[in-house]
Amino acid sequence: MHFSKKFKQALRETDSHLVVGLDTDISKIPMFLQSEVNPVAAFNDLVIEATKEYVCGYKLNIAFYERGPEAGFAAIRSTLAAIPENLITIADAKRGDIENTTELYAKAFLDDFGFDSVTVQPYMGQDSARPFLRRKNKFVWMLALTSNYGANDFQFLKVGRQPLWEIIVEKAVSWNDQKIGFVMGASHTRELEKITKDLPETPLLIPGIGAQKGSLEKTINSLNHSLFVINQSRSIIYSAPKAENAEEFKSITGEAAQKARDEINGFLMLKKK
Amino acid sequence: MHFSKKFKQALRETDSHLVVGLDTDISKIPMFLQSEVNPVAAFNDLVIEATKEYVCGYKLNIAFYERGPEAGFAAIRSTLAAIPENLITIADAKRGDIENTTELYAKAFLDDFGFDSVTVQPYMGQDSARPFLRRKNKFVWMLALTSNYGANDFQFLKVGRQPLWEIIVEKAVSWNDQKIGFVMGASHTRELEKITKDLPETPLLIPGIGAQKGSLEKTINSLNHSLFVINQSRSIIYSAPKAENAEEFKSITGEAAQKARDEINGFLMLKKK
Numbered sequence: 001m002h003f004s005k006k007f008k009q010a011l012r013e014t015d016s017h018l019v020v021g022l023d024t025d026i027s028k029i030p031m032f033l034q035s036e037v038n039p040v041a042a043f044n045d046l047v048i049e050a051t052k053e054y055v056c057g058y059k060l061n062i063a064f065y066e067r068g069p070e071a072g073f074a075a076i077r078s079t080l081a082a083i084p085e086n087l088i089t090i091a092d093a094k095r096g097d098i099e100n101t102t103e104l105y106a107k108a109f110l111d112d113f114g115f116d117s118v119t120v121q122p123y124m125g126q127d128s129a130r131p132f133l134r135r136k137n138k139f140v141w142m143l144a145l146t147s148n149y150g151a152n153d154f155q156f157l158k159v160g161r162q163p164l165w166e167i168i169v170e171k172a173v174s175w176n177d178q179k180i181g182f183v184m185g186a187s188h189t190r191e192l193e194k195i196t197k198d199l200p201e202t203p204l205l206i207p208g209i210g211a212q213k214g215s216l217e218k219t220i221n222s223l224n225h226s227l228f229v230i231n232q233s234r235s236i237i238y239s240a241p242k243a244e245n246a247e248e249f250k251s252i253t254g255e256a257a258q259k260a261r262d263e264i265n266g267f268l269m270l271k272k273k
Numbered sequence: 274m275h276f277s278k279k280f281k282q283a284l285r286e287t288d289s290h291l292v293v294g295l296d297t298d299i300s301k302i303p304m305f306l307q308s309e310v311n312p313v314a315a316f317n318d319l320v321i322e323a324t325k326e327y328v329c330g331y332k333l334n335i336a337f338y339e340r341g342p343e344a345g346f347a348a349i350r351s352t353l354a355a356i357p358e359n360l361i362t363i364a365d366a367k368r369g370d371i372e373n374t375t376e377l378y379a380k381a382f383l384d385d386f387g388f389d390s391v392t393v394q395p396y397m398g399q400d401s402a403r404p405f406l407r408r409k410n411k412f413v414w415m416l417a418l419t420s421n422y423g424a425n426d427f428q429f430l431k432v433g434r435q436p437l438w439e440i441i442v443e444k445a446v447s448w449n450d451q452k453i454g455f456v457m458g459a460s461h462t463r464e465l466e467k468i469t470k471d472l473p474e475t476p477l478l479i480p481g482i483g484a485q486k487g488s489l490e491k492t493i494n495s496l497n498h499s500l501f502v503i504n505q506s507r508s509i510i511y512s513a514p515k516a517e518n519a520e521e522f523k524s525i526t527g528e529a530a531q532k533a534r535d536e537i538n539g540f541l542m543l544k545k546k
Contacts, residue, residue, distance in 0.1 A: 023374070063368075063377040063378050063381075064377060066378065066381045067377060094368070094369060095367070096367060097336060097367050098420065098421040101337075102336070104339070105336050105339065107340055108339045121367070122396060122427065123419075123427060123428070124367075124416070124421055124424065125421070125422070125423020125424060125428075126422075126426055127422050127423040128421070143396055146371070146397050147371065148371040148372065149399075149400050150397050150399045150401055151398060153399055154398060154437070154440070154441060154444070155396070157432045158433075159432055159437075164427075164430070167427070171426055171427070
């Protein structure tokens, strides 16, 4: 199924715009899981069990899985196997290289692991995205305006009358308007307003809420379409650091996810009035 | 030892500006190695034995090690262990993310694996480089003007009077002028001329010769300093596809590396006249 279709279906079926980021740091895993054979995998399983009713999908930042990589990559596999099939999966790899090399990243993340989609760096241009776009039912989230402080270094540079991020968006859409969406940080509300107006059918992945302290209400109010997911990680997956067993962990973590989903939906409903 | 010092020493001691790219594709490994427990590791060992007298260092593009990742990452470890200590090592990872996340990449590549240096994407700005720069004896090769066709999409965009790549170089040097060098594709001779004139102490990693068909002579002639390495991969490591045993493989591969090193040095000497 084309990602676009899967995405819209997931948004509808789950009634959720929340993506939980499984950015699992082994040092933050509760004590009761530390003795597991693969604590990261076990932790992720519990998070998924606790939150799957409340989310549209899951995002794994690959950096968290490259240390002790043998165990890390095994954890990716088992985590993906635990995610319900109708939910979207994002490999937050932020990769980009010459075409032949990017083909290998595409094989690894989209073919072998089987993620639905992947985040991609724009700097090296079209051939660094093409291998990902070649896969029929897959999707690229191109970095456009990121949520970190360093976004100010280059992303707002004026090229003629337009900021760099906007030129990147226009260019990327010209390569493939069906299979490319963009990463736009939650605090960039003016720009979110513009991109959702100019590109009403283009999905957005929005990080920067939660631990990164964006204002959810302002973000939601800036959006002119609803093909978006909001990523939250630490504020959900680490909401139960002192949990002493699986039931307690799932109860607290599930509640955090439910609250996050409801908060997003609440602001969406307020908008409609 | 500071990378800068190690780098200069290596250039001097080896009398070589050649870096061999260990971009090892298991499907291109000669038959006689296919039955090894870890063919990629075995192949790399032979390439290193064959070429270590002729190179300044080795570069591993991490994409080649992320498929069948368990074996891939084990190959990285054994390969690094086989590289003589005075040669420079480059993790061609082209990573970049928010600071907390980039810290994990820095731990993985610079601390755990122990690479001397790493390639980094500029788009997310300073905090996406900072964790790499924090490591005392390590070094960042920031992408500036890449060797692929997609370089034309964004890297030459005019910001005021300057192209984007140049703004990135200036900005990066302002963060840390001791520990940042740049990736500049071999065919960009005009820009190589400029950057080596403006920044006479800033190391350059130059891909795009060999299989990517740049003109070595033109490239060498454009350089105004000698703190550079030229990366060649496929034209060296795959020069002996039909080799039937280790001795034959090493003989042919070693010759290819020697020839490449001598060619670079030959053009350098011609320049001095």
